[in-house]
Amino acid sequence: MSRSSYERINYSLRPAKCAERKMLCDGLRPLQRLRTLKSFRYIGFGSTYFSDFILFHKHLGLENLVSIEKDRKNSPRFEFNKPFGYIKLKYGKSGEVLPTLDWNNAPTIAWFDYDNRLTADVLADTSYFISNASVPSVLILTVNVDPEPPDVSAVDRNKSRLESEVGIEKVPADVTEKDLEGWGLAKTSYRIIANEIADKVAALNGGAANRLLFKQLFHFHYSDGAKMLTVGGLLYDEGQDPDVASCSFDRLDFVRGGAEPYALRIPSLTFREMRKIDEKLPARRTPRFVSIPIEDIKQYIRIYKYFPTFAETEL
Amino acid sequence: MATETEILDEKMKIDGDPTKEFFIFMLTKDIDLKRAIADLVDNSVDGARRLRPNGNYKGLFVEIEANADRFSIRDNCGGIDVNVARKYAFRFGRPKDAPEMLKHSIGQFGVGMKRALFKMGRIFAIESTTKSSTFTIPINTDVWARKPDKWDFVFKTVDENYRLKKGEEPGTTIEVTKLHSSIAEEFASENFQKRMNLDLAADHQFSINGGLTISLNKVALKHATPSLLVSRKILPAFQTIILNGAAPKVNVRLYAGIGESDPKNAGWSIFCNDRMILGGDRTIRTGWGEEGVPSYHNEYARFKGYVLFDSDRADALPWNTTKSGVDMDSTHYRNVRAHMISAMRPVIDFMSRVAREKKRLSEDDESQYERIIQEAKPAELESVKKNSKFQYPVRKITTEKSNMANIQYQRSHDQVEVAKSVLKVSKASQVGERTFDYFFNRECK
Numbered sequence: 006m007s008r009s010s011y012e013r014i015n016y017s018l019r020p021a022k023c024a025e026r027k028m029l030c031d032g033l034r035p036l037q038r039l040r041t042l043k044s045f046r047y048i049g050f051g052s053t054y055f056s057d058f059i060l061f062h063k064h065l066g067l068e069n070l071v072s073i074e075k076d077r078k079n080s081p082r083f084e085f086n087k088p089f090g091y092i093k094l095k096y097g098k099s100g101e102v103l104p105t106l107d108w109n110n111a112p113t114i115a116w117f118d119y120d121n122r123l124t125a126d127v128l129a130d131t132s133y134f135i136s137n138a139s140v141p142s143v144l145i146l147t148v149n150v151d152p153e154p155p156d157v158s159a160v161d162r163n164k165s166r167l168e169s170e171v172g173i174e175k176v177p178a179d180v181t182e183k184d185l186e187g188w189g190l191a192k193t194s195y196r197i198i199a200n201e202i203a204d205k206v207a208a209l210n211g212g213a214a215n216r217l218l219f220k221q222l223f224h225f226h227y228s229d230g231a232k233m234l235t236v237g238g239l240l241y242d243e244g245q246d247p248d249v250a251s252c253s254f255d256r257l258d259f260v261r262g263g264a265e266p267y268a269l270r271i272p273s274l275t276f277r278e279m280r281k282i283d284e285k286l287p288a289r290r291t292p293r294f295v296s297i298p299i300e301d302i303k304q305y306i307r308i309y310k311y312f313p314t315f316a317e318t319e320l
Numbered sequence: 321m322a323t324e325t326e327i328l329d330e331k332m333k334i335d336g337d338p339t340k341e342f343f344i345f346m347l348t349k350d351i352d353l354k355r356a357i358a359d360l361v362d363n364s365v366d367g368a369r370r371l372r373p374n375g376n377y378k379g380l381f382v383e384i385e386a387n388a389d390r391f392s393i394r395d396n397c398g399g400i401d402v403n404v405a406r407k408y409a410f411r412f413g414r415p416k417d418a419p420e421m422l423k424h425s426i427g428q429f430g431v432g433m434k435r436a437l438f439k440m441g442r443i444f445a446i447e448s449t450t451k452s453s454t455f456t457i458p459i460n461t462d463v464w465a466r467k468p469d470k471w472d473f474v475f476k477t478v479d480e481n482y483r484l485k486k487g488e489e490p491g492t493t494i495e496v497t498k499l500h501s502s503i504a505e506e507f508a509s510e511n512f513q514k515r516m517n518l519d520l521a522a523d524h525q526f527s528i529n530g531g532l533t534i535s536l537n538k539v540a541l542k543h544a545t546p547s548l549l550v551s552r553k554i555l556p557a558f559q560t561i562i563l564n565g566a567a568p569k570v571n572v573r574l575y576a577g578i579g580e581s582d583p584k585n586a587g588w589s590i591f592c593n594d595r596m597i598l599g600g601d602r603t604i605r606t607g608w609g610e611e612g613v614p615s616y617h618n619e620y621a622r623f624k625g626y627v628l629f630d631s632d633r634a635d636a637l638p639w640n641t642t643k644s645g646v647d648m649d650s651t652h653y654r655n656v657r658a659h660m661i662s663a664m665r666p667v668i669d670f671m672s673r674v675a676r677e678k679k680r681l682s683e684d685d686e687s688q689y690e691r692i693i694q695e696a697k698p699a700e701l702e703s704v705k706k707n708s709k710f711q712y713p714v715r716k717i718t719t720e721k722s723n724m725a726n727i728q729y730q731r732s733h734d735q736v737e738v739a740k741s742v743l744k745v746s747k748a749s750q751v752g753e754r755t756f757d758y759f760f761n762r763e764c765k
Contacts, residue, residue, distance in 0.1 A: 173518070174511070174514055174515055174518060175511065175514070176514065177510045177513075177514060178510075178513055178514045178517040178536065178537070178539045179537070179538070179539050196510065200509065200510045200511045201511070203509065204509055204511050204512075207505055207509070
C-alpha cells in the first residue's frame with residue numbers, strides 16, 4: 006500500500022514548496038483591499054504539519070481555519086499535531102467534505118494541495134468551489150504533474166492515462182503524447198484546469214445580473230523531486246472590479262495571469278555562499294563568485310526573500 | 321382602383337404570413353450547436369458519396385474552423401451545382417418537385433444548411449465550385465430580415481460554363497462571421513471544441529473510417545471502428561431485415577453482443593445511411609426497461625448493439641429532423657425495435673449470469689465467464705457472420721458445494737498482514753482457512 010506523502014516526507018523540508026507557500030502568503034496579502042483578511046475562511050489540507058495553516062494564521066491573521074483530512078483512521082495523530090485551537094478538522098475526501106461546509110456569505114481562501122495527479126475528482130472540487138463560493142474568494146490548486154517514465158513499448162500511455170483520469174472530454178483535442186512529456190503534462194493539466202474554471206464561470210454568468218469574474222494570480226511550476234503545478238486565482242464579481250484593480254497583484258514578481266508559468270527553481274547554495282550574496286545586495290550588476298554558476302546567483306537574488314533555510318537543530 | 325369586393329376581402333383578411341424573425345427563431349431553437357454543425361458536415365458527406373459511390377473517400381476532406389470570431393467549413397467533395405443552388409439548396413424546405421438529389425443521402429429536409437447558418441451568426445458567405453459551374457453568395461441576415469416579403473437570396477458571382485483551373489478541386493466553402501455572442505463564447509471554449517470533436521467523430525464514424533478526413537481546428541477526427549467481441553464460444557447476433565411496405569425499401573442490419581466494459585458508451589447505437597443518430601442509448605427508446613428487458617444497470621456495461629438503416633430514399637428512414645434521435649412513431653422503427661428487444665435479451669441474460677457468478681466467487685477465485693470473455697477478440701461489424709441470436713456457453717454457475725458452508729468476517733488490515741506473514745500465505749482467504757483448520761484440529765477433534 007502506498008503511503009501518504011506526509012508519511013514519506015517532512016513538508017517543511019521541501020524547499021520549493023516552502024518558497025511557494027511564502028509567495029502565496031505575499032500574494033494573498035493585497036486581498037485586504039477587498040475586506041479584512043481576518044474575515045476570510047481558510048480551507049486547506051493540513052496533514053500532520055499544518056505548515057500552510059501556521060503561515061497564514063501568523064502572517065495573514067486568518068482565524069477561521071478548516072483542514073480537510075482524508076485519513077480518518079489516524080485522526081488522533083492529526084488532532085495531536087493541530088498547532089492552534091482555531092483549526093477545525095473535517096474528515097473525509099474533499100469532495101465529500103466541501104458540500105457539508107457553509108458557503109453562504111463565507112468568503113474563502115482555499116488551497117487544495119493534492120499530492121496526486123489531476124483527476125476528475127480534482128475538477129469536481131474545482132467546479133464545486135466556483136459554483137458555491139461567495140465573492141470574493143480565492144481558489145488555489147496544486148497537483149502532481151510528473152509524467153510516466155519513457156517507455157517505447159507503450160503507445161500513448163500518458164495520454165490514455167490522462168484521459169482515463171480526467172475524462173476524455175476534458176483533454177484538449179490537439180494534445181498528443183509528445184505534449185505530455187517533461188513539463189508537458191504540467192502545461193496540459195494547466196489547460197484542463199483553466200478550461201474547467203472558464204466554463205464554470207461562463208455557465209454561472211448565463212442570465213446573471215452581476216457577472217462573476219476569475220482573475221488568475223498564480224501559476225507555478227516547481228519540483229522537489231516530483232514535478233508539481235500550482236494554479237490559483239481570485240473569484241469576484243464585476244462590481245468589485247475597482248477594488249481588485251487597487252490590489253495591484255501584478256506588482257508582485259511571481260504573479261502570473263496566463264498560460265506562462267512562474268518556474269520556481271531553488272538553486273543549491275551553501276549558507277556561506279548565500280550570506281556572501283546577501284552582503285552584496287542591492288546589486289546593480291549580478292555579483293560573481295568564482296565557481297557558483299551565474300544563473301544560480303541570479304535566481305537566488307530573484308527569490309532570496311522567500312528562500313528557505315534549513316539547519317539541523319536540537320530543540 | 322379597388323373594387324368593393326376587394327375592399328371587403330381586404331377587411332376580412334387575417335394575416336397569416338410568417339415573419340422572418342419567427343422563422344429564424346423556430347428554425348434554430350430546436351437544434352443545438354453541435355448538431356447544427358453536424359448538419360453542415362452531412363452536406364459535405366453527401367458530396368463525398370456522390371463522388372465516390374463505392375464508399376472509399378481517401379483524398380476527400382472536410383475542414384472545420386471554429387473560433388470566437390468566425391466559423392468556416394471547407395470541403396473538396398464536389399461542390400453545389402449552380403442550378404441546384406438557384407432552385408433548391410437555399411429554399412426553406414425541399415419542394416415536392418425537387419429531383420431525386422442523391423440516392424442514399426443524409427441531407428433531406430432542406431433545412432440543415434440554413435438552420436446551421438442562422439444558428440451561428442449574421443453574415444454568411446458561400447462559395448462553391450463544381451466541374452462545370454461556380455458561384456458565390458454573400459448573405460447579410462440583418463439586411464435580408466428588413467424586407468419582410470422577399471425571401472430570395474442573390475448570387476454575387478455566377479458562372480455556368482466554368483472550367484476548373486489546374487490543381488483546383490471542386491468543393492464548397494461556407495463562412496459565418498458576426499457570430500452570435502453565445503456561439504462565440506462556445507467556440508472559444510476548449511472544452512466545447514473537444515465535445516464537438518468527439519460528437520462529430522461519433523456521428524460520422526463510418527465516413528471517417530471510409531477514408532474521409534474531417535478536421536476541426538486542424539485536428540483530424542478519429543473514431544474506433546465499431547466492433548463486437550467474437551470467439552468460438554461467444555457469437556454476436558447479426559440479423560438483416562428488409563422493410564418494404566408501401567414505402568421505398570429500407571435495409572436494416574442489426575447487431576447485438578458484448579464489447580469492452582464501457583459504462584459511458586454501452587447501449588444501442590443507431591445509424592441512418594451511415595450517419596449515427598443515437599449513440600449508446602440505454603433508455604426505453606431502444607427497449608430498455610420494457611417487455612422483460614431490465615432497465616440499464618452497470619452490470620450491462622458491456623452491452624453493445626448496432627442498428628444500421630439504409631435506404632435510397634432518405635425520407636424513408638426513421639430519423640428526426642435534427643438527426644439527434646429516432647422518430648418513435650415511425651412504423652419502420654417500431655418494427656425494428658421489436659427485433660432489438662428480442663436480440664438484446666440473451667445478451668442481458670449472459671451479463672446477468674456473469675455478474676451472478678462474480679457475486680458467488682470470492683475475490684481470489686477466477687471467474688470462468690470472465691475468462692471466456694477475455695478469450696474473445698473484437699471483430700468489425702463487416703466481418704460478423706449472420707446469426708439469429710447472441711450465443712454463449714451456459715454453465716452451471718458454481719461447482720456444487722452441497723456440504724460446504726461459507727464463513728465471512730472482517731479483521732483489521734494490519735492484523736491480517738501479520739497473520740499472512742506468519743502463515744506464509746498471500747491471500748486473505750487462505751488466512752481464514754488456515755486459522756480455521758488450526759482451531760479445528762486443536763479444539764474440535
